[in-house]
Amino acid sequence: MNPISFPHLRPLPGRTGMIPRRTWTTSAAGLPRFHLLLVRSGGETAEPSSLGPDEAVDGLLGERVDELLKREENRPLFERLEEASRRVDRARAALADIEKQQAEALRTKQLVLQLQSRESEIAVTQKELLKARGMVEESERHLSFGEYDKSSELPRNKSISKEVERLESIKAASISSIVGTLASLPLSLYQATSFTVFALHTTIIFIGTALFGVTFRYTIRRDIDNFQLKTGTSAAFAIIKGLAEIEAGKPLELNLASFVSHSIDGAVSVSENIIIFLAAAIALDFCFKMRLLSPFPMEE
Template structure:
């Protein structure tokens, strides 16, 4: 298993080194000793290094000015060889692999740190949002408390008003109560008369238009129908009372008014003669009049019943407890 050295650790100098020659020059220098008893000769030597570097033409030159650069190149080559030896060792390979793994772990740790910082920022935003929600919740609770207090005040006002009305009602005499009850009943009877008159007149208007030649002839039948329907409304309210589901009573009242008005209209016509033609014509005319008036009063009864069921009109009697006391 071979490993390639790291290219950043290899230094490639520009000049190529052919060979290096070390020259030693020994220069003996005599010196005088200060001692008179003994004298000895010692020598000192100087080391001079020179290298031969190829110039641009490939010729070797040993210029003294290039000695410094050659030494630098020599040392860099030695360092490169030493680095290569260190990189090729097994224990250094394991160390380099550990260094790479440590670098990867550092990068992973940096990414995790960035994610943690992002999560912290998001958590801060979530906390701020939760704080806003808590503030809103507290405001809502305060509003609910105020609403409860206001509702309590309204209920107290209603109870006090009811108490005042009860006190006022208890202070009223029996005569005043009866008078107030009669006024209510009269007002409901007037409403029944108005409703019946309007509905009955509108229902009889097409019939009157077929019988009248001009507008003046339309006024009298319309007025008669209006008055008779108003009386029918008051009578219908007192006749039906609170028995609103009695269909026979409702239709019986309408039929009675229809027969009475139809026969009255027939009596206002030409007199009856004791002949077959006169009897036949009066019978046919009477049936037509009764049918027309019966239709008018049936429409008025339907309008009254509809208004009673909607609560627009109150049936008779208005107060059942008062009527019960009067019957007792």
């Protein structure tokens, strides 16, 4: 293949009279091969250059650019280009500053909004605190007045409660004495030999059952469902009164007949008194449960 020349290529700098030319030859495999030849200005071909095609083109372009830069008529153009580049850089810096300021302004606005919301919440909380403080002060005034009234009325209330307690005790004694006396009438009529004996026996039972009513109220207190306590109180009064009647009778002799006689009389007397006091206790318990009589104490 014949070499192809490029007439527009100029001589290489540094090599006088040398013009680069590109040629193609055929390789052993039949493929085209590229060569760069240096041709003298007179048309004489020099030895092939060791530079590759890309390197040769880059060298040519670099030389061309240097030549353009060295020209005086192009210097103002490049100065204006540099000035424009500097203005672009300054504009970019100013734009970055503006964006930064806008971001700061946005954050500041958000903080202001948050502070305003917090300020409104604080104002509402302060109003609620003032309202609560006023309510507390009002309550304290009412409490102070109430305590003063209570302290002034305390002695009077105590005296009234004592009077009421005495009245309830009198009611308990009356109920117990009436019921106990009525329960003892059959026995008194059976045992009495005269009106004087009957009256004396009835009077003793009346007084004993009245005392039993007062004692029963103070003993039971508010434990009105305690069966053992109620029956125990009644049995205690009955045993004491029955044994007292035996002691007032004929004296005990040291023989079996006297001992048996006193035992029988004691059992009969205790049984009679148990009937009387149990009747009184049942009546009092009924009055307690029907709220006709108040247990002791009334304040509980």
